[in-house]
Amino acid sequence: MTGAQVRADDRAHVFHSWSAQGLINPLPVERAEGSYFWDYEGRRYLDFSSQLVNINIGHQHPRMIEAIQEQAARLCTIQPAFANDKRGEAARMIAEVAPDNLNKVFFTNGGAEANENAIRLARLHTGRHKVLSTYRSYHGSTATAITATGDPRRWPNEPVAIGVVHFWGPYPYRSPFYSETLEQETQRALQHLRDTVVFEGPATIAAILLETVVGTNGILVPPPGYLAGVRAICDEFGIVFIADEVMAGFGRCGEWFAIDRWGVAPDLITFAKGVNSGYLPLGGVVISDEIAETFRERPFPGGLTYSGHPLACASAVASMQIFKEEGIIEHARALGDDVIGPGLAALMERHPSVGEVRGLGVFWAIELVTHREKRTPLVPFNAAGAAAGPMNEVAAACKEQGLWPFTHFNRIHVVPPCTATADEVREGLSILDRALTVADRFYNA
Template sequence: MTETITAADSSQEGTGVAPESAHFANAETVEISARETEAGRRAYELDRAHVFHSWSAQATLQPMTVLRAEGSYVWDGEGRKLLDFSSQLVNTNIGHQHPKVVAAIQEQAGKLCTIAPQHVNDARSEAARLVAELAPGDLNRVFFTNGGADAVEHAIRMARLHTGRKKVFAAYRSYHGGTHLAVNVTGDPRRVPNDFGDSGVVHFMPAYPYRSYFGSTTEAEETERALRHLEDMIVLEGPQNIAALILESVPGTAGIYVPPAGYLEGVRELTRKYGIVYIADEVMAGFGRTGKWFAIEHFGVVPDLITFAKGVNSGYVPLGGVVISEAIYQTFAERAYPGGLTYSGHPLACAAAVATIEAMREEGIVEHAAWLGENVIGPGLREIAQRHPSVGEVRGLGAFWAIELVKNRETREPMAAYGGSSPEMNELVAALKAAGMLPFANFNRIHVVPPLNTSEADVRRGLEIIDKALEITDRYVA
């Protein structure tokens, strides 16, 4: 179930045959004109004059201009072609400019661009049916939002109203969004400047075998000790006060650390025992990223609420949502739910979701992601770990992997401190870009998160680029 491999592990997966039906765009035919390059320079000037960027110090920022994107590639402001191993913010699961999704948006725009959410529109109805069909158990109702953060906000609101309680449990080393409550639920350093201690959030230590907070030496120990810690926290905080517990089924930005066997099952049992609503955050891990439609499926767990966004339509038009269990739906069957958004279930966004889900099914994209993880990415990263002493661990599922870089394998000293970067990591990222890759880097990690329909050849090329670039971090190993 769990693909967590230490650097010393040299086991290999079987080869097998890749699914043949996935759509792979022909990026070789794209040419960037001088006019496009000049337009990109103008766009950069306007950006620096007028755009306020997220998570950034504004005056020192030098953002990359993107002129075009196709399949698994983007072209920067100088017309250079880069293999997108980031899927942007791990959201372009179906790749860039997928023709079926683009056509669906165009068709919907010609018919109905927008309509208020109190009215029925066929795109929203069909998108809700498809999402509910994919969700586990009795999660059959969908509340649409504009993205993942407000999905988290509304899921917590539902849980609080359903239980009549206030507190929310969330893990450290997590990310749940940038709006006020979502960023307070988040367990990474971006929370700290926004946390005034009044959000009702209680953070606990997650199960994270590589950097265990419990002194564990095996996955079984980690599961047992992390669950004991969680139950102790619940008892000490007062279960009668706790509305919800939210967990990323497989944490994404925080490190793609796959929960050890039995952990999520144990969390589910604790939430049932104490009457706590279990929210599975699938914003990043959902819609095929781990090789299953929802990452929670790897663990056989059915939560009370699922939050989603990103991969539901690869961000072609902003969309997120909450999938709701029957029990929580019944709370609002005769009682008005006090929440909503002007663009809830926006027709263009929902049409894109319908086209995305249908294309992913028709082209076997989820199956392709699972195959890539088992036969290409996993074995490739294990080989890389053997060759490079700066690799402490590689881990992941499907097309959702992390390379944890360290200065010392024994002490596991990270290549960059938690919450920041380092000259070593900056040098590595620059080398990856110079070699033709757009990477996803966070703290001391490089994440391997290409679009799910990236071809085997392109994935292998990306791994070769990483393999070569890691010679840089090897120089800093003590």
């Protein structure tokens, strides 16, 4: 097919997520390999978005393709009530890299279902109903997951579920607690969370749900001591700690799970995306021994036709083998420390519109402003239409030069595949350097 034919079918028949259908013009993509993808006119784009921050091992990894083909030839599918070799192997391998005492895995088709079922597990385990989550968060678009989401995608979906309470998480650059140091931000954020728990009633709260490193809503790395403090609050009040690692896990932060960096063990971990780089739909919940014991003789009232789908699990097994044998975790950590971090710091020195850069591994954000001292965002919160114009211009400048960016509100997120080479990352940063001159034009000195 030609690009024009692909576009015509798409526009006539595909209903796209999160979009006003008549205002979009999706790019037809013909093929992809490694850190790049191509349109039907042969134009190449460096994928600095990793699609939806999930192509952690890059596009079309030959070992992944081979594993999927081999499994498809042997057994395409079998329902979840049976034992399956790839399902069991994937669960074992995931448990082996999870924190101690998290040894069971419930498989889902993606991250939203993972969070939905983690909340269900926490409620049934505790006999309580409330869930606390932050305003700057995204947890998926199913009923309870979108209610737990803090960002504006929640608004048009309300009311959906009950029992969710939002609170402010740490964000040192735009501190909701007027903190001046990281230590203050940790202390004040934890005090705010503890006050929220006390005033909501500890005996009513089943879980605190947190993205270990907040993803789409800012790539907010928790300040030192914060996650340990959340763990302590959960322990004090008998609350389940759910770490949402859908975006941050499986190499993205230079660790198997981002929470490993802080040495904290949650009760439940939700995952998807990087577990198999989106080659097939797969997500899940890693479950602590204590919570799993609740359901030893009590049925868990939930399930999915495609839970632990053999093709998806075969891709997860292959992906984790690739991670281990090709040193991808270590490579991602080194890219952040040696290439992306220093490169973004250099961009900040050259461009007044860069208010802050932050991140770790291959998970970074550039926060764009019109005034550094005032920290005025380049575009307003939840900007749309003409108000989003400056960011749209920056994104267009990237695409014109062959870089596909990930943008959200006033930020560019630097999230290439974990397998990207140092030279590919430098190529992307060079394009960003030129595109940021567009943002500089809106700067008010």
